[in-house]
Amino acid sequence: MTSALFDFGPLLAAGLPPPAAKWTGLAKFSFIGGNNDPEQVPVDGLIAALTAALQREGKTLATYGLAGGPQGYRPLREFLAAKLGRDAGIAATADDILIVSGSLQALDLVNHTLLQRGDTVIVEQETYQGALTRLGRLGVSTVGIPLDRDGMRMDALASTLAELRGGGVRPKYIYTIPTVQNPTGTIMPEARRAELLRLSQEHGVPIFEDDCYADLVWDGQRPPAIHAMAVNGGVIHIGSFSKSIAPALRVGFIVAPWEMLSRMLALKTDAGSGALEQMALAEYCAPHFATHVPKLTRGLRVKLDVLMEALNAQFGTTAEFEAPKGGIFLWVKLPDNVDTLKLCQAALAAGVAINPGPEWSTNKVDAASRLRLCFANPSSEQIREGVAVLADVCRREFGVPVRIANVERAARA
Amino acid sequence: MTSALFDFGPLLAAGLPPPAAKWTGLAKFSFIGGNNDPEQVPVDGLIAALTAALQREGKTLATYGLAGGPQGYRPLREFLAAKLGRDAGIAATADDILIVSGSLQALDLVNHTLLQRGDTVIVEQETYQGALTRLGRLGVSTVGIPLDRDGMRMDALASTLAELRGGGVRPKYIYTIPTVQNPTGTIMPEARRAELLRLSQEHGVPIFEDDCYADLVWDGQRPPAIHAMAVNGGVIHIGSFSKSIAPALRVGFIVAPWEMLSRMLALKTDAGSGALEQMALAEYCAPHFATHVPKLTRGLRVKLDVLMEALNAQFGTTAEFEAPKGGIFLWVKLPDNVDTLKLCQAALAAGVAINPGPEWSTNKVDAASRLRLCFANPSSEQIREGVAVLADVCRREFGVPVRIANVERAARA
Numbered sequence: 001m002t003s004a005l006f007d008f009g010p011l012l013a014a015g016l017p018p019p020a021a022k023w024t025g026l027a028k029f030s031f032i033g034g035n036n037d038p039e040q041v042p043v044d045g046l047i048a049a050l051t052a053a054l055q056r057e058g059k060t061l062a063t064y065g066l067a068g069g070p071q072g073y074r075p076l077r078e079f080l081a082a083k084l085g086r087d088a089g090i091a092a093t094a095d096d097i098l099i100v101s102g103s104l105q106a107l108d109l110v111n112h113t114l115l116q117r118g119d120t121v122i123v124e125q126e127t128y129q130g131a132l133t134r135l136g137r138l139g140v141s142t143v144g145i146p147l148d149r150d151g152m153r154m155d156a157l158a159s160t161l162a163e164l165r166g167g168g169v170r171p172k173y174i175y176t177i178p179t180v181q182n183p184t185g186t187i188m189p190e191a192r193r194a195e196l197l198r199l200s201q202e203h204g205v206p207i208f209e210d211d212c213y214a215d216l217v218w219d220g221q222r223p224p225a226i227h228a229m230a231v232n233g234g235v236i237h238i239g240s241f242s243k244s245i246a247p248a249l250r251v252g253f254i255v256a257p258w259e260m261l262s263r264m265l266a267l268k269t270d271a272g273s274g275a276l277e278q279m280a281l282a283e284y285c286a287p288h289f290a291t292h293v294p295k296l297t298r299g300l301r302v303k304l305d306v307l308m309e310a311l312n313a314q315f316g317t318t319a320e321f322e323a324p325k326g327g328i329f330l331w332v333k334l335p336d337n338v339d340t341l342k343l344c345q346a347a348l349a350a351g352v353a354i355n356p357g358p359e360w361s362t363n364k365v366d367a368a369s370r371l372r373l374c375f376a377n378p379s380s381e382q383i384r385e386g387v388a389v390l391a392d393v394c395r396r397e398f399g400v401p402v403r404i405a406n407v408e409r410a411a412r413a
Numbered sequence: 414m415t416s417a418l419f420d421f422g423p424l425l426a427a428g429l430p431p432p433a434a435k436w437t438g439l440a441k442f443s444f445i446g447g448n449n450d451p452e453q454v455p456v457d458g459l460i461a462a463l464t465a466a467l468q469r470e471g472k473t474l475a476t477y478g479l480a481g482g483p484q485g486y487r488p489l490r491e492f493l494a495a496k497l498g499r500d501a502g503i504a505a506t507a508d509d510i511l512i513v514s515g516s517l518q519a520l521d522l523v524n525h526t527l528l529q530r531g532d533t534v535i536v537e538q539e540t541y542q543g544a545l546t547r548l549g550r551l552g553v554s555t556v557g558i559p560l561d562r563d564g565m566r567m568d569a570l571a572s573t574l575a576e577l578r579g580g581g582v583r584p585k586y587i588y589t590i591p592t593v594q595n596p597t598g599t600i601m602p603e604a605r606r607a608e609l610l611r612l613s614q615e616h617g618v619p620i621f622e623d624d625c626y627a628d629l630v631w632d633g634q635r636p637p638a639i640h641a642m643a644v645n646g647g648v649i650h651i652g653s654f655s656k657s658i659a660p661a662l663r664v665g666f667i668v669a670p671w672e673m674l675s676r677m678l679a680l681k682t683d684a685g686s687g688a689l690e691q692m693a694l695a696e697y698c699a700p701h702f703a704t705h706v707p708k709l710t711r712g713l714r715v716k717l718d719v720l721m722e723a724l725n726a727q728f729g730t731t732a733e734f735e736a737p738k739g740g741i742f743l744w745v746k747l748p749d750n751v752d753t754l755k756l757c758q759a760a761l762a763a764g765v766a767i768n769p770g771p772e773w774s775t776n777k778v779d780a781a782s783r784l785r786l787c788f789a790n791p792s793s794e795q796i797r798e799g800v801a802v803l804a805d806v807c808r809r810e811f812g813v814p815v816r817i818a819n820v821e822r823a824a825r826a
Contacts, residue, residue, distance in 0.1 A: 005645055005646045006617075006619060006670075008527075008619065008647075008676075011527050011583075011585055012526060012527060013525065013526060013529045014529060016526065019676050019679055020483070020676075020678035020679045021675075022671075025482070033476075034477070035476045036475040037475060038472035038473065038476070040475070041472050043468070043471030046474075047463065047467050047468065050464075050689070051460050051463075051464065054456055054459060054463075055460065058456030059454050060451065060661070061454045061459075061659035061661040062448055062449040062450060062451040062453070062454050062661070062789075062790060063446075063448045063451070063660070063661060064448060064660050070436060095435075101514060101686075101687070102684055104682060104683050112426065113425060114421075114425065116426045116427060130682070133682070170424075206421065206424065230419075232419045233418050233419045234419030246474035246688075247474075247475065248474040248476060248479050248687075249474065249687065250684065250688070257418070257419075257421070258435075259421050260421055262432035262434075262435075263425065263432050263433075265433035266430040266431060266432055267429070267430070269517060269521075269543070270663065271517055272661065272663060274661075274690050275663070277689050376475075
């Protein structure tokens, strides 16, 4: 190189997020991200499914969209229509479904269809970090509604909607994760869903229902989807195969009225989502989904128990949590003096990755001493070791947990 | 349903594109889109590759990014680094490459990193429709540079850059498809690439090199990539597996300085591109790419000949074109009185899909009587039949081609 390096700096668009750091590998003990249990990926089933689908129709890979149009591989949409009817009570046909590249693309498509800078949306006070980040980048105001053990509180939602209306603000949507809420793990009962729909209709604010974790309920029982209960079509429903099969596949879906699907399709200028994933899922899931998922959730339930036992052993009463009704994460409260943003950095230096509470909440003060721990990916052994390291770091940084009897016992185990 | 349907209309963001129409299937004779030859998809090779890769490391599907970080599956990036070095002269390592969901995501990431409303970019006068559409939606001004048989004309580029500089405008990039230009099929010679780089450096305007079709050169010889010739790093290079393997896979890549990659990574909030496609490509391509591509291009060359013969037979001298040096499309000039936007509609009604010229050019007047015909997907039989139907429609609508001897001869063949 003889000349000075080209400087892109002056050409960058305004308002870009900070540049990404170079990736340095996964933490030794990783309790972050929606990663799943590697032992539960149905590898042999996926190989058999791909082989069968490709032998039958591999030549269609030569055509964008597998010659099935921009809404996605039709057999996958047909599986979903049947599954959503059976599990969630949703009466949808393949034509009502849009396959997307993970539910993150679903978030983007819904957001870009409805939102512009200065808009307001309603979210659950504790909610998915990726949703909050996106809304922040779009310059949208988020109003968080507190949760209780049954999910979003309707008294708080009613007063917030009334207040916003009083100020002349019509929110663009109410974003909810009603079935295994992220990060709290609650499930909104049917009666509260009905009340949510009533408020949605009264205020003319649609519901954006994110059902990404809905397959992972311990007892296999879930209320009908809000989409299923809506008589007026004012619900956009999204879901994913990331939690039920494997996150690296990047396949999600949207169920919405054509009025909205047609707008989102116009924005989905990616020439279709990945064909192999769609073929693999359609071929595998039609015969196997209903037996795969209960097996998966039994394994996850065991890991949750390991995590809760490890927290009790290492943190004693210092760590407060409620067992979630399903899912892959636990929402934990530490003593008020613990700043989980700082804990996160110190823990990472010790090889333990956690999600600090403030990134998963609109209430940064309340969430300051909370954290999210994902338990699906690490082995039981890693969960025990990782929690022990986390407790050590927390003790060193914040003086809690103090060394107590059961901690000593655990250390000898 | 007892209540009125929810009306999303008042909630839609401003400036959305028109809603998508319902998909009604592929045209009987389809000469549009970057579809490939179904007979040339290496189905058995992909099945073997997927089986091997999944047996070895299928459990990593449980982790976003296959435990390889956000830049994409490392073995695929390593294959690309080797391939780009061998074929295009690019000295890149796996760390310089970002795997994306098709080169369309590459366009989006580059655009969102550099562009904002009111900016100016330079493009080739005839260029990829998807690039023009994106720039239009972003509110960016496009200045088209005329092409000749060697691609973008440097005299015209020099005067345009000088003119823009005179007006105080620094374009954000020069977008070029130098190797099998879309839609004209030209290949820019090495000397002109050097001149392009000189102008780029003189004016401080980076080059955005789209090498999507660069594998499909009839004689297998291609000049070094512009990226390979740049000593100052001012080139963003993108490519794709859509044309060399299969478009439905949706795998593309970006080679750029970390200064740019780190910005694009920060905008790539999709939690990774599809894992199965990346695994399949890495495993298949490392041993087979170098033998697959020449076989593919030989088949495409045959189809091009079929198309040119059919055009000569059906349109006679009414259709003017130059044989491209590679690729999957032919850029055709019809008599001035033919409006290909109208022809496109009439042909579609007769079962023939074509790309009208004005959608592939910044010069709508010059392109009004031109069209793009993709020849990879239809069979030779369909090409002949489709061109015959197209000629009939064109004759009916515009009076050309007149019935001439060779048309009669072709009809009897």
